[in-house]
Amino acid sequence: MSMVSERLAILKASAPMLVDERKKLLTAGGRDIVSFCVGEPDFAAPACAGEAASAVIKSGARYTNASGTPELKKAVAAALLRDSALAYAPEQVVVTTGAKYAVYAAVLALTDAGDEVVLPAPYWTSYPAILRLAGAAPVVVPCTADSGWKLTPEALIRALTSRTRALILNNPNNPSGAVYTRAELAALAGVCRDAGIAVIADEIYAGLVYDGASFAAAAAVDADMFSRTVTVSGVSKTYAMTGYRIGYAAAGDAGVVCGMSALLSHTTGCPSAVSQAAAAAALSGPQDGAERMRQAFARRRELLDAALTDAGILHTRPQGAFYMMADIRPYLSPAYPDDLAFALALLEQAGVATAPLSAFGLDGFLRLSYTLADARIAEGARRMAAFCRACVEERV
Numbered sequence: 001m002s003m004v005s006e007r008l009a010i011l012k013a014s015a016p017m018l019v020d021e022r023k024k025l026l027t028a029g030g031r032d033i034v035s036f037c038v039g040e041p042d043f044a045a046p047a048c049a050g051e052a053a054s055a056v057i058k059s060g061a062r063y064t065n066a067s068g069t070p071e072l073k074k075a076v077a078a079a080l081l082r083d084s085a086l087a088y089a090p091e092q093v094v095v096t097t098g099a100k101y102a103v104y105a106a107v108l109a110l111t112d113a114g115d116e117v118v119l120p121a122p123y124w125t126s127y128p129a130i131l132r133l134a135g136a137a138p139v140v141v142p143c144t145a146d147s148g149w150k151l152t153p154e155a156l157i158r159a160l161t162s163r164t165r166a167l168i169l170n171n172p173n174n175p176s177g178a179v180y181t182r183a184e185l186a187a188l189a190g191v192c193r194d195a196g197i198a199v200i201a202d203e204i205y206a207g208l209v210y211d212g213a214s215f216a217a218a219a220a221v222d223a224d225m226f227s228r229t230v231t232v233s234g235v236s237k238t239y240a241m242t243g244y245r246i247g248y249a250a251a252g253d254a255g256v257v258c259g260m261s262a263l264l265s266h267t268t269g270c271p272s273a274v275s276q277a278a279a280a281a282a283l284s285g286p287q288d289g290a291e292r293m294r295q296a297f298a299r300r301r302e303l304l305d306a307a308l309t310d311a312g313i314l315h316t317r318p319q320g321a322f323y324m325m326a327d328i329r330p331y332l333s334p335a336y337p338d339d340l341a342f343a344l345a346l347l348e349q350a351g352v353a354t355a356p357l358s359a360f361g362l363d364g365f366l367r368l369s370y371t372l373a374d375a376r377i378a379e380g381a382r383r384m385a386a387f388c389r390a391c392v393e394e395r396v
């Protein structure tokens with residue numbers, strides 16, 4: 001009998017992780033795999049980030065304040081004002097070990113055991129696990145193509161109960177790429193105000209929007225929304241700094257900031273001093289590299305969109321982030337009855353790694369991350385098209 005706690009026994013390796021682990025084994029064995037699996041930009045971090053990190057290493061990295069250095073908090077507040085029109089004071093910011101930990105800290109700060117948190121689906125795969133770890137119950141609200149994969153005020157109202165404490169709103173959304181307009185946010189904000197619930201606004205993809213769409217921050221809707229929102233973001237995506245592990249949360253509610261700071265002081269101690277200096281440099285330094293990366297993703301999005309369209313594979317045309325959702329329901333069969341089985345077969349037989357979206361609350365879809373070179377996107381789409389064609393031919 002295992003000695004693992006009930007709390008951790010409920011956590012399972014996610015389906016995308018299973019695909020990624022198998023991909024790594026195949027690659028180690030010499031197979032050429034095109035990987036659309038992981039949401040990680042393939043660009044270099046800004047040069048100023050590396051230089052700032054080296055300087056801290058040379059001077060001897062020490063513990064910092066548990067909730068981040070004053071320099072980084074100042075840089076975060078300035079960046080949130082510049083990029084999201086959010087006027088947080090540096091004291092309203094806490095710095096965390098990746099945005100993932102910022103979401104966890106926000107959930108712990110806002111909920112008690114048994115509280116409900118509304119989670120629009122499709123959702124980032126870690127949210128349900130984070131909520132359950134915290135003892136909160138995810139209330140999943142399926143969103144469909146009809147609403148642009150977005151939560152509507154009516155659906156939010158239907159999900160509310162006396163135990164609802166918060167809504168997690170991920171904008172731009174991973175995996176759908178949906179981007180909420182300011183008017184849509186204002187309508188949801190009205191429901192949150194009437195219900196008296198908090199909002200965890202995960203805006204880590206705020207810098208990655210396309211097609212002239214403009215990003216609007218949830219907390220920027222009005223003063224009430226500012227006070228009930230915890231804004232989460234980080235440097236992983238916009239600055240291609242995934243391995244630095246720096247995220248942050250900013251809140252209008254002083255008690256929530258205080259609670260998150262106390263949590264950090266007793267758990268992570270502080271985020272890496274080296275990484276904090278790098279993040280401050282990236283946020284405050286020249287922004288042209290981030291913009292060049294966004295333009296590259298915009299081009300790759302067109303490439304993948306065109307290739308999947310040519311292959312007749314139904315898919316989304318996302319307005320933000322760097323993921324496309326491919327509808328593989330027409331290709332499922334007794335041999336590959338669900339998206340995980342299909343993703344594993346696509347990997348083994350065609351050498352293409354993708355993320356099955358049942359792990360993100362949406363059955364029958366795969367997520368394709370277009371964070372790889374143009375030629376690899378074309379090759380991956382070609383392999384996937386051939387595999388899907390073969391699935392159809394085998395059936396007739």
Ligand code: PLP
Pocket residue numbers: 039097098099100101124170174202204234235236242245246247
């Ligand atoms: N939030 C969303 C929606 C994400 O997709 C991710 C990473 O994939 C994160 C948070 C976590 O980012 P970080 O690498 O900073 O922990």
